[in-house]
Structures are given as C-alpha cells and as structure tokens.
Amino acid sequence: MYSRAMHYVYLIESVNDHDRHYIGQTHDLKIRLADHNSGKSIYTRRFKPWNLVCYLGFADNKKALSFEKYLKSGSGKTFLRRHLL
Numbered sequence: 001m002y003s004r005a006m007h008y009v010y011l012i013e014s015v016n017d018h019d020r021h022y023i024g025q026t027h028d029l030k031i032r033l034a035d036h037n038s039g040k041s042i043y044t045r046r047f048k049p050w051n052l053v054c055y056l057g058f059a060d061n062k063k064a065l066s067f068e069k070y071l072k073s074g075s076g077k078t079f080l081r082r083h084l085l
Helices: 029-038 061-071 074-083
Strands: 007-014 021-026 050-058
Touching (some): 007 029
16 A cells, blocks of 8 residues: 655744744654754754644645745734744
8 A cells, every 4th residue: 555655844942942933844753853953954053952842744745835834924923823832
C-alpha cells in the first residue's frame, strides 16, 4: 500500500523571549525543530532555543503551504493570538 508523507505546519516559541514566534512547514517535524535549536535556520538562530507550541498535519503539500501562508497573514496572526498564544 502506498503511504503519502504528511506535511506539517508548526508554530514554535523562543524559550528566552516568549513574544518571539516562528511559523513554518516541514515533512519531518523532529528534524526541523532540531535544526531550529541547533542554529541551522538563519531566521531563528538568534532566538534559540525553541519550544514547539502546536502543529497541524496535512496529507496535501499545497494545503500545508496555503495554511502556512494564511498564518503569516494579518488575519492569520490575529487567529494565532486569539486561539494559540
């Protein structure tokens, strides 16, 4: 049976600055979080270490990318503040 890889949209928060968040997407959440915490991402290395706040899995990569884009928009940021932060 063919198994499709999941695509995850995730939200992380800096351990040292709780006002610092990052939204991303990946197919391997454990490795991506380790990358953030080891400084491999230029966008997040300055505020490491990071904790995972939440994630959502999608079977369709296009839907994952679309949801990530939404969360980075003005209304998506409002949604995050209202429901997750």
